[in-house]
Amino acid sequence: MKIGIIGGGGVGQALGAALLTLGHEVTLGIRTPSSEELAKPRPQGKPLAEWSAATGGKVVTMAEAASDADLIINATAGEASIAALTLAGADNLAGKVLIDLSNPLDFSQGFPPALSKQYSSHTSVGEQIQAAFPEAHVVKAFNTVGVGIIVNPGLITKDHDLFLSGNDAAAKATVTELARGLGWKSFLDLGDIKGSRAQETIVLVWLQVMGATGSSLHNLHVALA
């Protein structure tokens, strides 16, 4: 599959590398893919020139990454996502599956962070992306775990779930198949894109559990009676 990742931080880099290994064609889109920018370290990641050399993945503009792709992954920070996807271009997103793995975190008062106010009460980034790009098929997924588990879910040997939500059943099926390729086995469909409200709150639980356990390699399982 031709996949365009919007955002060049550590999450996009690791997910892109894993998808390239699985045989997908992956381009990674950033605002300014100049050689100067490619030489800079990225948030929680390495310089993208190094990433390209190591993985064979190309780094292009956000619009180029989106226009060439069959499926697009938003790997930007939640508060920056709509601006980034606007640069990617509504026309380039139309009719395509758009996986949103962002979280809108407000660290202004230290740890633990809160969800950003404009995205946390009766709304969510996932819903606002779907509203801003109504022709895209937004699926909220992969935002509830750290990147170490996103790309290697088998590190956790007990049952654990990939939460996803979105308005389009076919798009959710596409994301489920992509995730199976990464090794995911258990899925919990939270319904339409309003489910991203619950998914975005999970990051607060995730961070608190990381603080309590000292590990980023954890995930939730919903156990039913």
Add this chain to the structure above:
Amino acid sequence: MKIGIIGGGGVGQALGAALLTLGHEVTLGIRTPSSEELAKPRPQGKPLAEWSAATGGKVVTMAEAASDADLIINATAGEASIAALTLAGADNLAGKVLIDLSNPLDFSQGFPPALSKQYSSHTSVGEQIQAAFPEAHVVKAFNTVGVGIIVNPGLITKDHDLFLSGNDAAAKATVTELARGLGWKSFLDLGDIKGSRAQETIVLVWLQVMGATGSSLHNLHVALA
């Protein structure tokens, strides 16, 4: 143990009944324990006169329930909790374990609800109760599951966790022992009372999972690599 439950709704009734069965002395405190009030149906519960007749538990004022008890359980709605505990009396809470199982839900825009704004950004009900009653040993617990699981955790046969947080280690140990009596086996200590921020967001996940699965009999398990 002498236990005072503040709040006469369905959760307090069911938890009180379960604790009475285990041999604890339980009184249930409401604002006005008149015979007229005891005859009225309660939120998600039955008339308290029926509850008393069925369980042998007494219904008294909030202050009486708190003053007689060794351990106090706040089973009121999150937005009403501080007012109710003020009626229970700061002096009656001082030096005692106070289990807070409340959640501050805002259903003003329908389902799914949000957390109430005054309790959801860089704060929580648990923390505000601890700040309002600094001599109580507040432990946030039991707010992350439905009452059917609170009183009968064995209905879920797979591993699942009781989350708890609070500033006092001995108080958390007391709550853990009380929960073991109800059948709880797995515990996740999220640290000091700030952990109640994460715990109170879990109710949004819980509600969404209930919508997706059609069951209230579910709980989370944190799976570690």
